[in-house]
Amino acid sequence: METFLKRISNVLAAFASLILLLVMFTTFADVVGRYFFNAPVTYAVELIQLGMGLLVLFGLAITTLERGHIAVDLVESMVPTIVQRVFATFAALCGIVFIGLISWRLWDRGIKFMGDGLATDVLFLPVWPVVVLMAIAAGIATLIAIAQLFMPGLNKKTPEFDKDMDV
Secondary structure (H helix, E strand, O other), X not given: OHHHHHHHHXXXXXXXXXXXXXXXXXXXXXXXXXXXXXXXXXXXXXXXXXXXXXXXXXXXXXXXXXXXXXXXXXXXXXXXXXXXXXXXXXXXXXXHHHHHHHHHHHHHHHHHHHHHOOEOOXXXXXXXXXXXXXXXXXHHHHHHHHHHHHOOOOOOOOHHHHHHHOO
């Protein structure tokens, strides 16, 4: 199970990288076209908006797997280990609930957009496939968070990692 979750999160991260490249090149072409040729790319905003949504949600799985979410640990070092475990369990449960809610609402919106036929303004691209992909990516991140709750050693941060991250 651990290997599968690592593979799927790496695949999503690879797709996020490709989407970032597309967004970068689209932005570059739009800026060059706008300022040097007075001819911006008319569909740039649409592609960038759709791409940014995919980029964030595709990156969510690897961020969850690597426990890379923002955390403030002001009190953690001052409490006993048992309380630290309670905090970690509570944080994991919050992550499951919030990421699960995101996945559920995105799925609901994707189905609604499919029924409504919502499309972008310039290229008339249907929005629902992108929203459904985002929902699936959030669902995978939710599964990773659930797995981490029941398998605490799954990509657990090492002390060296935490030391490197201190500012």
